[in-house]
Amino acid sequence: MDDAVAARFAEIVGEHDLLTGDRIPEDYARDESLTCEPSKPAAVAKPATAEEVAALLRMAAEHGVPVTARGTGSGLSGAARPRPDGLLISFERMNSVLEIDVDNQVAVVQPGVTLAELDRSTAAAGLAYTVYPGELSASVGGTVGTNAGGMRAVKYGVTRNNVLGLQAVLPTGEIIRTGGKTSKISSGYDLTQLIIGSEGTLALATEVIVKLYPRLAHTSTLLAPFGDLDKVMKAVPKILASGLTPDILEYIDNLTMAAIVYTEQLSLGVPDEIRDATQAYLVVGLQNRDSDRLDGDVERAGELLADLGAADVYVLDGGSARKLIEARERAFWTAKAAGADDVIDVVVPRSEMPGFLATVREIATAAEAGAIGCGHAGDGNVHLGIFCKDPQRRHELLHDIFAAGMAAGGAISGEHGIGEAKKDHFLALEDPAKIALLRRIKQAFDPRNILNPGTLFD
């Protein structure tokens, strides 16, 4: 990018909010992907309005400058990593909660609002935004980019199910509105849904309308150790079929549990002899507006878990429960600290989890690699820390794991996205007719290919 172009960008957002050269902090060179090398952009712009974003995109299109959007860079697929010759648009200044609309149970927010901030704003109204990926520093715009999920998705769905509308800027420079404060629309193609999960390659969200739910007063968390991972996996569909509606249904394998108990200094009250005979744990969260009903559900869940083969069932007290959930949310950091070389999140139909995990164990053993983890069991979303130093061998291992997931009727990623990190596998494993169609859709939005080139496609 030559200085003249950078100067034009600076005219749009103001000198202060256009960074180049040494003024660009290291942080903007990367997201949390473990495998994408950092790469600083030529410039960082911090627009304050949709109009500024539109002007930036028009200018970028005119000069063929690649543009990457950034929320808070907590993504795990390298999709917020900028191009060295490109412009990074950071939404950090567009961080206002514009409206908490109690009657319609929606919030209207700017994309730079973090989930932690949105949680505070909605709490005051007795409402909640139920998309809780592990990282609450994530921005709403970033969760739209990745179609983020998280632990509560088993009850409330993922970002896709909770975003009702957008204001978005097209790479051709127009500002459009999609959807609205309504839960249903049948008037033309659903652009909201198309933009969600597109990892910043189709349009940039400058306002997001999200669905809120009543905040339920009473919560309880059950921990159930199982002697056998297979049994955990087989328990999951049964629990969901029982009519209980857990808002958390996570599995944690014994190695991962050991690592988080150690790192976070948790004490969960599981006696040593049970712990030593445990292959995996199931964590079941229940919520209700009514405490008696919650008690009834906890009792039923306890009986059910015992029937399904749990060695015991612990109802955690509030403090331990919170700590365990937080530790689970930080499982990524635990894996990273333990030296994981990659973290992936294959999704399969939940009935396929036992078979899929058995296949993963086989493939990993054959490759002399490690693959351990935890996951959103209710969603069939398996998060695996991959331990395999050699890049070439790791590439083959991942290929085989992704292929196994797809063969089981699943997909490479349930919620982290493809980004830059898994693009090669995506392009190699996905149906060429679909890839060709995705490319034509990309072209329909972005004829000059300025938005996040290198993400999803080559």
Add this chain to the structure above:
Amino acid sequence: MDDAVAARFAEIVGEHDLLTGDRIPEDYARDESLTCEPSKPAAVAKPATAEEVAALLRMAAEHGVPVTARGTGSGLSGAARPRPDGLLISFERMNSVLEIDVDNQVAVVQPGVTLAELDRSTAAAGLAYTVYPGELSASVGGTVGTNAGGMRAVKYGVTRNNVLGLQAVLPTGEIIRTGGKTSKISSGYDLTQLIIGSEGTLALATEVIVKLYPRLAHTSTLLAPFGDLDKVMKAVPKILASGLTPDILEYIDNLTMAAIVYTEQLSLGVPDEIRDATQAYLVVGLQNRDSDRLDGDVERAGELLADLGAADVYVLDGGSARKLIEARERAFWTAKAAGADDVIDVVVPRSEMPGFLATVREIATAAEAGAIGCGHAGDGNVHLGIFCKDPQRRHELLHDIFAAGMAAGGAISGEHGIGEAKKDHFLALEDPAKIALLRRIKQAFDPRNILNPGTLFD
């Protein structure tokens, strides 16, 4: 279409399942739209497999033959009305429930399966497909086409929220699979969501994976007459915010109620003096797996409705409840029998319903027309029977009503679609930048514009 082309189509599906000329029954010339004139296609094909559908589309593309998909023709927007020179693909022979997968709580069905049939198949497994538009003769493929909603959408969402994956044939002839038996995927653009609601203009669904829910054993229906429509509308957000999760939340205005009580010979136990002072009714359906909990919810709902200004609250017995719900489902036929000239289904944020309905009354009065109805109050989805004989005046009236709905933050249609019937209004009122983008997306799927030309766009 010349005979040679028809012969080629016949080679694909067999002579018996390719109809031309007088062999084409009148029924195929139309759907249930009140305003689109019937128009017989040049040929009707009844394929039995996705491969046959693909072959038909390749042949049609080669010869520039327009193709319209048809489920059971119960649509209300004219989107299943064929072109006179075109091919109608009827999915009536692709009508098998392929799988009821209890572990994953999904069903895999062919598009020609009707909702009534799917309901029977799922009942046996104690599960339910929760998309219940008024017309259970509708096909699953048709509901994908229109993104159908219905009464249960207030709790379970619309088709979009309940279809997890598709097998679909592209107008370029490829057969693809999108989504799967999983509730979340973040691996490329969401083609499932893009095809849902596209009214047969982007791709044809040849297999549909739908989400099932446990069938709840205990249900109750409350009927609450209100002296004032405004109060009904203001009650709706309060009921939803209360944490009760009604599976039905419908309003019926007094004229519409009078018509359905008369037509269906209902007796609801509302005393004359209350009925005479009623402007609108709220119907609240509640379900629970546990009968005690249901009783608790019914009591709470009753108190709440009284607090919110209901003149009284009637808990209907099973028989009356079923009859009322069925009558509400047939409200379209009642309106048609009463001489309605059109039926529309504007959607607005639910808090905007009182204002929107007041505006509609004003506009209708000024035009010396009638606009009465009922609707999915919980969704802000207002179904209006329009009484206005003069086509020109009716066109202006509809334009004004749609414009008012959009100005209130809503859309022309919540669940019926745009089709042929509302296309002029859609193209006139929607943002031209969005229309241009929709056209580019259409082009990305269907470069030869063979799929349902005339629907959505000119």
